[in-house]
Amino acid sequence: MLWSGGSFDHYCVRDVGNANGCQSRMHGHEEIVTNHPLEGNPSCLVLVWRFLLTQRVDFGSGECAVRLAGIPSQGAIMTEHFDVLIVGAGISGIGGAYHLQDQCPDKSFVVLETQSDFGGTWRTHTYPGIRSDSDLYTFGYRFKPWTDAPIASADEILRYMGEVIEENELDQHIRYNHSISSAVWSSEDKQWTLQATDAAGDEKTFTCSFLWMCQGYYRHSKGYTPEWEGMDDFSGTIVHPQTWPNDLDYAGKNIVVIGSGATAATLIPALAGQAGHVTMLQRSPTYFSTGRNVNELADTLRALEIDETWIHEIVRRQTLAEGDMITKMAFEDPEALKEMLFEGIKEIIDDEELIKEHFTPHYLPWRQRIAKVPDGDLFHAIARGEASAVTDHIERFTPEGILLKSGKTLEADIIITATGFNLNVLGDIEFTIDDEPLDFHETVSYRGTMFTGIPNMAWVFGYFRASWTLRADMIGDFVCRLLKHMDDKGTSVVVPKLRPEDNDMAQLPWVDPENFNPGYIMRGLDLLPKQGTKDPWRHTQDYWNERKELPIADLDDGALTYLP
Numbered sequence: 001m002l003w004s005g006g007s008f009d010h011y012c013v014r015d016v017g018n019a020n021g022c023q024s025r026m027h028g029h030e031e032i033v034t035n036h037p038l039e040g041n042p043s044c045l046v047l048v049w050r051f052l053l054t055q056r057v058d059f060g061s062g063e064c065a066v067r068l069a070g071i072p073s074q075g076a077i078m079t080e081h082f083d084v085l086i087v088g089a090g091i092s093g094i095g096g097a098y099h100l101q102d103q104c105p106d107k108s109f110v111v112l113e114t115q116s117d118f119g120g121t122w123r124t125h126t127y128p129g130i131r132s133d134s135d136l137y138t139f140g141y142r143f144k145p146w147t148d149a150p151i152a153s154a155d156e157i158l159r160y161m162g163e164v165i166e167e168n169e170l171d172q173h174i175r176y177n178h179s180i181s182s183a184v185w186s187s188e189d190k191q192w193t194l195q196a197t198d199a200a201g202d203e204k205t206f207t208c209s210f211l212w213m214c215q216g217y218y219r220h221s222k223g224y225t226p227e228w229e230g231m232d233d234f235s236g237t238i239v240h241p242q243t244w245p246n247d248l249d250y251a252g253k254n255i256v257v258i259g260s261g262a263t264a265a266t267l268i269p270a271l272a273g274q275a276g277h278v279t280m281l282q283r284s285p286t287y288f289s290t291g292r293n294v295n296e297l298a299d300t301l302r303a304l305e306i307d308e309t310w311i312h313e314i315v316r317r318q319t320l321a322e323g324d325m326i327t328k329m330a331f332e333d334p335e336a337l338k339e340m341l342f343e344g345i346k347e348i349i350d351d352e353e354l355i356k357e358h359f360t361p362h363y364l365p366w367r368q369r370i371a372k373v374p375d376g377d378l379f380h381a382i383a384r385g386e387a388s389a390v391t392d393h394i395e396r397f398t399p400e401g402i403l404l405k406s407g408k409t410l411e412a413d414i415i416i417t418a419t420g421f422n423l424n425v426l427g428d429i430e431f432t433i434d435d436e437p438l439d440f441h442e443t444v445s446y447r448g449t450m451f452t453g454i455p456n457m458a459w460v461f462g463y464f465r466a467s468w469t470l471r472a473d474m475i476g477d478f479v480c481r482l483l484k485h486m487d488d489k490g491t492s493v494v495v496p497k498l499r500p501e502d503n504d505m506a507q508l509p510w511v512d513p514e515n516f517n518p519g520y521i522m523r524g525l526d527l528l529p530k531q532g533t534k535d536p537w538r539h540t541q542d543y544w545n546e547r548k549e550l551p552i553a554d555l556d557d558g559a560l561t562y563l564p
């Protein structure tokens with residue numbers, strides 16, 4: 001989008017990339033068609049037209065209207081309209097953009113992203129060693145083969161996402177440095193109006209027919225750190241991994257990492273060796289799965305020069321089948337699964353007592369994600385004496401470090417609080433529906449992606465136990481199918497609504513705390529929507545069920561209501 005206020009005197013300049021179809025439908029405006037003045041690309045046309053009043057230009061199904069509030073001048077507020085607006089350019093938002101372009105090529109769309117570049121989670125987290133904890137054959141998209149080792153660094157994931165953007169020319173649809181603060185639905189206008197602030201602090205207004213929330217589930221600007229007594233007295237440095245200072249010098253330093261999840265398990269081996277010593281301080285242990293960071297099947301197929309597309313699909317199936325086996329084992333024979341996981345650790349650390357004390361959780365496997373420790377690197381760091389584990393509770397911070405409830409003191413130069421996220425359900429966007437502020441907790445999930453009383457909106461919330469992206473891809477298909485279904489029906493509004501037969505249905509938390517209970521979800525259950533006890537109101541977190549159900553979900557079962 002280009003803006004000219006000076007030489008054209010109250011003109012709006014819109015870069016439409018390819019003006020086909022747009023130009024011919026622009027009635028009633030004085031218009032000039034010219035080559036793009038900045039990019040020097042003759043195929044890239046810029047339409048210039050005069051607006052005297054707030055106008056809306058309808059380009060048919062691929063509507064790309066531009067509205068000006070009053071007579072525009074340089075820096076004037078401008079409203080752009082898109083069929084679909086995607087919030088967030090993380091793995092979900094980029095996947096959504098791909099699916100939309102692929103399956104609904106007539107729809108105009110934009111992706112708005114707070115950060116200055118794509119990647120979401122993988123750009124926000126820059127701590128040493130940052131890597132995935134699920135394999136990239138399933139965390140990668142269905143449509144783009146992964147060709148490296150299964151567990152990947154953030155840089156490798158960003159490279160992969162960058163290729164998806166480049167190969168599919170998605171960049172033209174993404175606006176970085178656009179932070180959305182409010183979303184207002186108007187039933188009269190049958191559209192959302194969103195306010196965003198750009199890097200310069202200017203307010204921008206967007207309208208869209210359908211809102212695709214790909215904003216993730218936690219606040220990117222700040223991680224979760226509990227308040228401990230005496231924190232201000234500590235004379236060293238306290239760091240949360242989510243806001244890692246790039247200039248943090250930890251060479252030779254005594255480091256205490258508070259936490260026992262995937263982040264701690266990633267950080268500790270990455271710091272060990274360079275740091276003086278790294279201590280993992282945990283309240284309670286976590287299940288870890290060691291194992292080499294290779295996929296032998298993929299390597300064999302590659303050696304046979306099998307096409308990467310095939311390898312991707314075959315290895316996905318293999319990984320999913322193994323994941324399913326582990327999940328079943330977790331519920332049917334948890335003791336056997338525990339033994340299997342401990343065996344991997346015992347191969348590296350020959351100390352049964354240590355494993356019993358620090359690596360034997362009190363909960364059943366799979367209530368929280370089993371953290372992957374590729375090539376057992378955390379345990380090798382412990383075996384080498386560069387790192388150690390302490391299971392205890394914090395009494396308070398002291399100038400020297402941490403006083404534990406047991407009476408012991410852990411001395412530290414640096415304390416890293418790998419204590420998790422702040423749940424951020426709707427991207428800190430204030431939602432209003434027809435003048436009523438939205439209470440998201442009062443809504444009931446439709447298949448874990450749409451919500452009762454919220455029109456034309458879908459949210460991508462991926463899997464906990466399987467890779468997030470498996471669900472992001474499936475919701476991509478679902479949203480595109482729904483948009484096409486609405487076009488076929490000639491409707492412009494869809495809103496999930498409990499049917500008379502659903503009114504007595506019990507309403508349960510978004511996730512069952514007995515089934516899955518990480519801290520950030522438990523802390524935020526009252527912010528999350530509810531689920532029902534029967535379809536289509538359940539949020540099952542069950543890939544195997546959803547891969548069958550979602551593609552054939554009856555869009556006319558009465559749970560989705562449509563308006564013209």
Ligand SMILES: Cc1cc2nc3c(=O)[nH]c(=O)nc-3n(C[C@H](O)[C@H](O)[C@H](O)COP(=O)(O)OP(=O)(O)OC[C@H]3O[C@@H](n4cnc5c(N)ncnc54)[C@H](O)[C@@H]3O)c2cc1C
Nearest residue numbers: 088090091092114120121132133134180215216427467468
């Ligand atoms: C360190 C770490 C490792 C992980 N590893 C795995 C793994 O291996 N496998 C797995 O399945 N899951 C993993 N997860 C979970 C992971 O967050 C998701 O899998 C996935 O990356 C989420 O992608 P997303 O695009 O939905 O959300 P995010 O990655 O959170 O991206 C959301 C984007 O939306 C933008 N945004 C939010 N609000 C607004 C707003 N108001 N306006 C504009 N833009 C906004 C954000 O800036 C961000 O870029 C991991 C999480 C972390 C933190």
